[in-house]
Amino acid sequence: MTSQTLPDRETRSRSRQRLLDWKLLVGVAVVVGLLVLSLYTGVYDVVGAEDGGEMFAITRIPRTVAIMLAGAAMAMSGLVMQLLTQNRFVEPTTTGTTEWAGLGLLAVMLLFPGASISMRMLGAVLAAFVGTMVFFLFLRRVSLRSSLIVPIVGIMLGAVVASVSTFIALQTDTLQNLGVWFAGSFTSVMRGQYEFLWVVAVVAAAVFFVADRFTIAGLGEEVSTNVGLNYHRVVLLGTVLIAIATGVVTVVVGNLPFLGLIVPNVVSMVRGDDLRSNLPWVCLLGIAIVTVCDLVSRTIIAPFEVPVSLILGILGAVVFVALILKQRRRG
DSSP: OHHHHHHHHHHHHHHHHHHSOHHHHHHHHHHHHHHHHHHTOSSSOTTTSTTHHHHIIIIIHHHHHHHHHHHHHHHHHHHHHHHHHTOTTOOTTTTTHHHHHHHHHHHHHHHOTTOOHHHHHHHHHHHHHHHHHHHHHHHHTOSOOOTTHHHHHHHHHHHHHHHHHHHHHHHTTOHHHHHHHHSOOSTTOOTTTSGGGGHHHHHHHHHHHTHHHHHHHTTOHHHHHHTTOOHHHHHHHHHHHHHHHHHHHHHHTOOOTTHHHHHHHHHHHHHOSOHHHHHHHHHHHHHHHHHHHHHHHHHTTTTSOOOHHHHHHHHHHHHHHHHHHHHHHHO
């Protein structure tokens, strides 16, 4: 009993020491500065206009809070998924999770045209959970576990689900709505439409609470079982948390591609693979990247906006290719 407890205490102590880092405070300050810049960036003059204060509360604050929560949620989901699959190339948009969430959202909208946002989120979360479980089950039957085969399998599964969604949308004349849902953008986020995103803050707290279990599960089923961890239960918990975060973000914001791929890889290259101490950094970097991409999307063709998913997709594709080339060089 004592021999198992002491290493665990030492691990927790080291994680706590790594958390208390002055660099983290600098990172927080930089992200806060970006969020303040986001609050005051836009076509509408919230400072000089007569109703500027009201518009600031209705649009700018909700948009900035949504950026913060969505960025942290998708980056964190990528980190957990990479640990559970032992693969640095997976995240919700390379495993089909986002496409499943979109299919669930479409199904709810067609079956219940007057569905509330909570019903739409429930449908998206359930579909995302099913899709992630399908990916994990499929992965268990793939004999070749190459680091590149795993995301290819996920992308193919996602493409099949996206094709089904497109076919249904064509048959029901909802293709335009489907395009709007998948085009990740914060343009329509305002007061009364973003509050459900606070659910992902609870998800982040849950991930931090069970971080040690996810880290051990990332070593594989055999190692996890040998140290007394219920591997399948931990994977199920991780799948539930990923599905909730992805489903909620998909309904409120849309698709944020490659965010969960970029952020965990950058943080792991600098700090290693300890989930508990990396989680604040992953959330901060996720928020920073989404904020910068959103600022670019608002200003690049001002007074119009482009979807933030467009900027993220370009950045993510470059990073994805760079990671593949780096993996090939390593052999």
